[in-house]
Amino acid sequence: EILLTQSPGTLSLSPGERATLSCRASQSVSNNYLAWYQQKPGQPPRLLIYGASYRATGIPDRFSGSGSGTDFTLSISRLEPEDFAVYYCQHYVSSSPMYTFGQGSKLEIK
């Protein structure tokens, strides 16, 4: 089972700043089966990025995903007030199948 470790646990930034969140896999992720989700209190996760770098429908272009192998990054270029939330990465193994999530990174207002 591939484990996903996200960092930092909490990131404190101000609106307008750039956020960079990391997701590291314990083994290489095949075919970039890596997605990112945003979750706000009392709401379900919302798909932001799939395939490591493809934005889901309706996601603003200030959100971008990158990486390959074991290291992946979610970047938010200019933080808006509504971007402060918890972010999760998620991996998919096609052969099983099996899905695992990272423990989350909280983005809070400084």
Next chain:
Amino acid sequence: QVKLQESGPGLVNPSGTLSLTCSISGGAVSSSNWWSWVRQSPRKGLEWIGEIYHNGETYYNPSLKSRVTISADKSKNQFSLILTSVTAADTAVYYCARRRRFGDLFAFDIWGQGTMVIVSS
């Protein structure tokens, strides 16, 4: 626009059976998507439980496989989760979600609002 809505008891007795249903609107359970259950607890975070395809094919998380059954009812356009022999560790918010195919890629693109299930006597 596809929407998902979970329903079921919010309280289950220890050693009992948890049973939840996900109703689909704006789409069909018989469509070429995977229909999944995911739960979230402070202890374990987000945890995938299992999924069902329109042809009835199912896959389960190995850690839960012995206790989980997911089924679909095309006439009611819904799918269901049964989790047996529950303990306090099964207390969580339970989400139903659609796993959609994007070419050769996959992701959970639509989620229900979630339902809180507490295991307690």
